[in-house]
Amino acid sequence: xxxxxxxxxxxxxxxxxxxxxxxxxxxxxxxxxxxxxxxxxxxxxxxxxxxxxxxxxxxxxxxxxxxxxxxxxxxxxxxxxxxxxxxxxxxxxxxxxxxxxxxxxxxxxxxxxxxxxxxxxxxxxxxxxxxxxxxxxxxxxxxxxxxxxxxxxxxxxxxxxxxxxxxxxxxxxxxxxxxxxxxxxxxxxxxxxxxxxxxxxxxxxxxxxxxxxxxxxxxxxxxxxxxxxxxxxxxxxxxxxxxxxxxxxxxxxxxxxxxxxxxx
Numbered sequence: 456x457x458x459x460x461x462x463x464x465x466x467x468x469x470x471x472x473x474x475x476x477x478x479x480x481x482x483x484x485x486x487x488x489x490x491x492x493x494x495x496x497x498x499x500x501x502x503x504x505x506x507x508x509x510x511x512x513x514x515x516x517x518x519x520x521x522x523x524x525x526x527x528x529x530x531x532x533x534x535x536x537x538x539x540x541x542x543x544x545x546x547x548x549x550x551x552x553x554x555x556x557x558x559x560x561x562x563x564x565x566x567x568x569x570x571x572x573x574x575x576x577x578x579x580x581x582x583x584x585x586x587x588x589x590x591x592x593x594x595x596x597x598x599x600x601x602x603x604x605x606x607x608x609x610x611x612x613x614x615x616x617x618x619x620x621x622x623x624x625x626x627x628x629x630x631x632x633x634x635x636x637x638x639x640x641x642x643x644x645x646x647x648x649x650x651x652x653x654x655x656x657x658x659x660x661x662x663x664x665x666x667x668x669x670x671x672x673x674x675x676x677x678x679x680x681x682x683x684x685x686x687x688x689x690x691x692x693x694x695x696x697x698x699x700x701x702x703x704x705x706x707x708x709x710x711x712x713x714x715x716x717x718x719x
Contacts, residue, residue, distance in 0.1 A: 459705050465559045472558060476566035480541075481573055499530055499581045510646050518648070520589040523679060526582055528645040528672040531607055534575035535668065536636055541567040542615035543622045543629050546715060553716070560712050561705075564619040568611050586679055596681045602690075603674035610667055610697040613704030620708040623715045643668040648676070648683050664689070667696040 466473060503526050510516045510525075518524050545563040546553065553560060586593065622628040642662060644652065649669060653660050663669045670693030673685035 458709060459702070462559065462561065462705065462709070466561060466565060469558055469562065473562055473565055473569065476562065477569035477573065480566060480570035484570070484574065496578060496581055499526060499533060499578055500584075502533075503529060503581075503585070506646055516647065516651075520591060520680075523582075523585040523589040523591060524648075524676065525646065526585050527676040527679060528643075530575065530578055530582060531603065531672055531675050532640065532643070532645050532668075533578070534571060535607065535611070536640075537574065538568060538571040538611045539614060539618065539632060539636060541571060542611075543618045543632050545615065545619040546623045547619075547626075560715065561616060561708065564615040564708075565612070567619075568608070568615050571611075572608065589679075591679045593678060594681060596684065597678045599674045599684070600678045603671050606667070606674070606690075606694050606697050607671045609694075609701050610671070613697065613700035613702070615704075616708040617700075617704035620711045620715055623718050624711065639666075639668065642666060644672050644676075649673055649685065649689075650683075664692050665696065667693040667700070669693065 503522055506525050506529070507522050510521070542564050545567045546560070549563040552558070553563070618628060618632065622632075643666060644663075649663055652663065670685050670689040670691075673683055674690055674693070677684040
C-alpha cells in the first residue's frame with residue numbers, strides 16, 4: 456500500500472489539471488444534451504417510473520413506498536454504471552494528452568470518477584422529491600448516506616484505475632464490462648431488498664456478501680428505510696472489499712503503466 460501515497464501526492468500536485476478535466480467532462484455532458492442539467496433529474500425519474508410499473512404493478516413486489524425505495528438505490532447504481540462505462544475508455548480516449556503532456560497517468564480515470572460524482576450529486580434532488588411525495592421525513596439514519604457515498608467512491612477509484620488500464624491493452628474489456636454491469640444490476644438490491652433475495656435463493660447468500668454494492672445500496676436506502684439497514688457486517692464487508700479493490704486496482708495500474716504508454 457505504500458506505493459499509493461506518492462501517487463496521491465502526484466495527483467494533488469496536478470490537482471488544477473484534474474479539476475479542469477472534470478469541469479470539461481461535465482460541460483461536454485450537458486452541452487451534448489438539449490435538456491442539459493435537467494437530464495440528470497429526468498433520467499432517474501423516468502427509470503423509477505418504468506421499474507415501478509414493471510415490478511410494483513405487474514410483478515407486484517409488495518414494498519411500501521416503492522418509488523422512493525427504488526430511487527434510493529437507483530441513484531447510486533446510475534452513478535456506478537456511468538462511472539464504469541466512462542472509466543473503461545478513459546485512457547484510450549486520452550492517449551494524445553498523456554503522450555504530449557506529463558501528467559500522472561491516473562488523471563483521465565480520476566477525472567471520470569470526479570465528473571460522474573458531480574452528476575450523482577446533481578441528481579440528489581430527485582431523492583428529496585420522492586421523499587416529500589412519500590411523506591417520509593429523514594431520520595438520523597440519513598447519516599448513512601454520506602458513509603455509503605464514501606465507500607462507493609473508494610470502489611469507483613479502484614475499479615476505474617483497473618478498467619482504464621486493462622482496456623488500453625485488451626479492448627475486449629469494454630465489451631465484457633457491459634455484460635457484467637447488466638448482471639450486476641439484477642444481482643444487487645436495487646429493485647428488491649436483500650432479505651427478499653435471501654429468502655428465495657438462500658444458497659446464493661455468499662454472492663451478497665462478496666458484492667460490495669449490497670452494503671452500499673442498502674446503506675443508502677436506510678436513510679429513509681431504517682428497517683433495511685444492512686447491519687454492520689454487510690457495511691464492513693462492503694468497505695473491506697472496496698479497500699481491497701483500491702489497492703489491487705492501483706497496483707495493477709502501476710504494473711501496467713509502462714505497457715499502457717507503449718500502447719498509446
